[in-house]
Amino acid sequence: MAEKHTALYDEHKKLGASFTDFGGWQMPLKYSSELAEHRAVRNSAGLFDLSHMGEVWVTGRDAAAFLDYALVGKISAMPVGKAKYSLICNEDGGIIDDLITYRRPATAGSADGSSDRFLVVPNAGNAAVVAAELSKRAAGFDVEVNDASAVTSLIAVQGPTAQELLLRLVPAAQHSQVTELKYYAAVEVPFLVGGAGLDLLLARTGYTGEDGFEIFVSNDDATGLWQALIAIAEDGELTPAGLASRDSLRLEAGMPLYGNELSLQGDPFAAGLGPVVALSKEGDFVGKAALTAKKAAGASAGRRLVGLKGLGRRAGRAHYPVLKYGAVVGEVTSGQPSPTLGYPIAMAYVDVAFTTVGTTLDIDLRGKTEPFEVVDLPFYKRAR
Template sequence: MTENYTALYEQHKIAGASFTDFGGWQMPLKYDSELAEHHAVRNAAGLFDLSHMGEVWVTGPEAAAFLDYALVGKISAMSVGKAKYSLICQEDGGIIDDLITYRRPSSEDGSDRFLVVPNAGNAKVVAEALAQRAANFDVVVEDASAATSLIAVQGPKAEDILLRLVPAGQHALVTGLKYYAAVEVPFTFAGNTTDLLLARTGYTGEDGFEIFVDNDAAAALWQAIAEVAEDGELIPAGLASRDSLRLEAGMPLYGNELSREGNPFSAGLGPVVSLAKESDFVGKEALTVIKAAGVGTTLGQKLVGLKGLGRRAARAHYSVLKNGTLIGEVTSGQPSPTLGYPIALAYVDVEHAEPGTIVDIDLRGKPETFEVVALPFYNRAK
């Protein structure tokens, strides 16, 4: 597999990061302690490089109608400045990727503008799928992933830290930004003030922001964010803590909980699918049949949260048992640094998916007791 490097790779090396391959990218796994990075995000703030994610611009007079067709959500109903979590599916309802779409102000000629952000390993696949699906629409699909970096500041101190880089007269752009919304904000760093797209989104279960920046300015922005933070407010964080944080928040990871072989209803993402919208969309017919059959409710399997009643943690692909009979498989699992006990996500047969159900997980030949619990495992104080 080809190795890709983000524009912040040298910054990570200087900070002493340990690297791992993720979706073909060399990404920081951790800098020192993944536990310290996890707790920093829960109690102060963490600084993440998300530049391996994709950025695909969809523009044109039919951009909204096109995305209604290409994705399973009703993107045309979004207000300018808002963001929406959605899925891009195959004709058979299998999930190609989960992604976030941002609706931006129209261009000077009145054309609608949307920014679609797919996951790292799927960025090229999603860009190609969108380009193919655009054949009968008056839109332009532009994959800007290679030129764009994405930096996230996540945690209860995130807003305070970023305000130090924003002119005082523009602070309301940040403080007034709602969850799942985005706005252009002037940031002052490296001796210049530059408008950057700031989104109040994240993958940690905490308040936080994601900043889109051109590659050539990414290192300077990263360094400026680190420098304005006071002692104990912010540390760089890698993929290991990002995974434990998203698991506590009950957020699915493509390749673990989501795949082309799965479907939105088993994954608990039925509300994301807008079967009621009048227009057709790719996968609508198959998803209509899947929902009508009761998949994820009365038929098949359902994604659930599992709380360990012992001390040993489950891992992906471990078997889930009920009275010795196989009923499912773990997709993600580890000890929860915040909660102090093992947690896991797993697909189990729907008849065993009710919270309170007791199951066993086969931990290398030894059963360990877990309880089905409601998701998410962790909710931040608001």
């Protein structure tokens, strides 16, 4: 399979990025120092290319009801302008992907009504699978599923000064649209790029644990927006950041990564995502019976996702065994030293009997054990 490049690939090359494969895409792993990029997001702002993510539009008279059926959350209850984190599961309750859905203002539809609009954003490696699954599930609903991933770019500005930076590209008359935008909400905002105004969808969402924004832009306008963001920042105000720092940031924030914490073999309740599943919503949805049974089984058996704080210096990594009294009781899903906190952190699935906060466990680091302690997630919370 030929490797895929985002519309910003040449910009990353100019900045000296080191590339890595992610979901078939050649994406910047880092530009210079992943540690410096991580700290820039925590202290000022980082600039990310997220154009490998998917963008699937769901429109039509039945769009809300359809998404209630296709996803585990109650999407119909979401007000226009808001966003919602949800999951798409199979009939067995296995997680196909985690995703964010944005409800946009309705557009004129048929002569006697309107057409609801939702933007569904799946993960990079799952974008085609999610789009195909949504199309399959649309049978019997008055909806249209349009995969716009190939023509859409996504640029994120994340960090405590993200808002201040974005305001420099937004006309003063529209500043309040940015400053008053709530977390998990989105709005169309004009951006001054190349002497012209671009109306772009701006979302106050992110994957770093910091305040920040994600901007949906056409591939044709992505380079102009990227360059404009870099140009309006003074030295040290905005640091291009790659996937390495994005991973360490999301781990500190206790956010799951598909393929690590989430998979077809797992389930939302074991992953701590039970509140995302709206079992009480009216009507059926894909996976409802299986997920109802999983919830009824309770948390008395199996494994659950926990946070682990290192009591030593060495970090656990994905797939390393978790031990108690020398016996395997779990497995690490993500782990590394925390640049912000100064000690190793990890997420792991652990036998329920050993998931109480304060429980001490060991991680087998290739034959040598290192002590860890079960802690609440997230590891890091930004100051409000």
